[in-house]
Amino acid sequence: MSSLYHPTVARLTYRALLGRRRALILFILPGLLLALSLLVRSLAGADDQIANSVLGGFALATMVPLIGVIAGTGAIGPEIDDGSIVYLLAKPVKRPTIILTKLVVAVGVTIAFSAVPTLLAGFLLNGNSGQLAVAYALAAxxxxxxxxxxxxxLGTLTRHAVVIGLVYALVWETLFGSLVPGARTLSVQQWSLAVVEKLANADMITSDVGLPTAVALLAAATVxxxxxAGQRLRGLTVAGEE
Structure with a gap:
């Protein structure tokens, strides 16, 4: 495991993600979800349909991909943009180890700021009725x-990773991934929704992708x-030029 994970790289990545303005957005989005959940519960009471709409429409479709954009691009993009990545590449650390370490950090931050608030929001909305809170948290x-x-x-491919990531998250995942039938099969949101459909006791939840296919697609996309990304990092010279 030590050859795949580098504590110093992890510490620097955590500092980059949680010590800048990105951290403010990371806290704002879960805060909005929890505030919305409290408001909805106080006005409408515990309602499975409303809970499903909030967890599916805001948490899974909007908050999770946006948090992913912030954490994923922020784990490496700024270092490449400002050239500081060359100092890391000059160290005796294997480049696949750098990528895997940064991925672990990005995954941890994304789960902490999306899956955990989704679980809390589910309990606030309907007390986990129909297993909605747990199902959506696992999907997140x-x-x-x-x-x-x-x-x-994306952070290794372009200096405009944040902009492109936001377009993907807000346009493809939130709009096309929810409304256009053909696009749903190529949506991480729909793949993860298959997990909700399997675990939740609710007929209102359907995914255009079956669970086995969804798991395979999620694994393929991740790997x-x-x-x-590892190949792209190998293409960077110590001078910071490809």
Whole structure:
């Protein structure tokens, strides 16, 4: 495990993600979800349909991918943009180890700021009736892994990773991934929704992708993005030029 995870790289990555303005957004989104859940519960009481709408429409479809953008791109993008990545590459640390360490950090941050608040919101909304809170929290955790890997890769591909990531999260996942039938099969949101459909006791939840296919696609996206990100990092010279 020591050859795959580097504590110093992890510490620097955590500091980059939680010590800058990104941390403010990381706290704002879960705060909005919890505040909305409290408001809805106080006004409408415990209602499974409303809980499903909030957890599916805001938490899984909007908050999770946005947190993934912040954590995934922020784990490596700023270092590449400002050139400080060259100092890390000059150290005797294998580049796959750098990518895997940063992925672990990005996944941990994404789960902490998305899956955990989703679980709390589910209990606030309907006390986990129909297993909605647990199902959506697990779906958020699974989606967090794929999003972190995809947006970490994006951070190695372009200096505009945040902008492209936001477009993907807000346009593709939130809009097309929810409304356009053909796009749903290529949506991390729909893949993770298959987990909710399997675990929750509610007929109102359906995914366009079956669970076995969803698991395979989530694994393929995560592994593929991680491997390609490693290749991209290998293409960077110590001078910071490809």
């Amino acid at each position: 955790a699974v989606a967090s892994i794929a999003y972190a890997a995809l947006f970490l890769l 593929g993005a991680t491997l390609y």
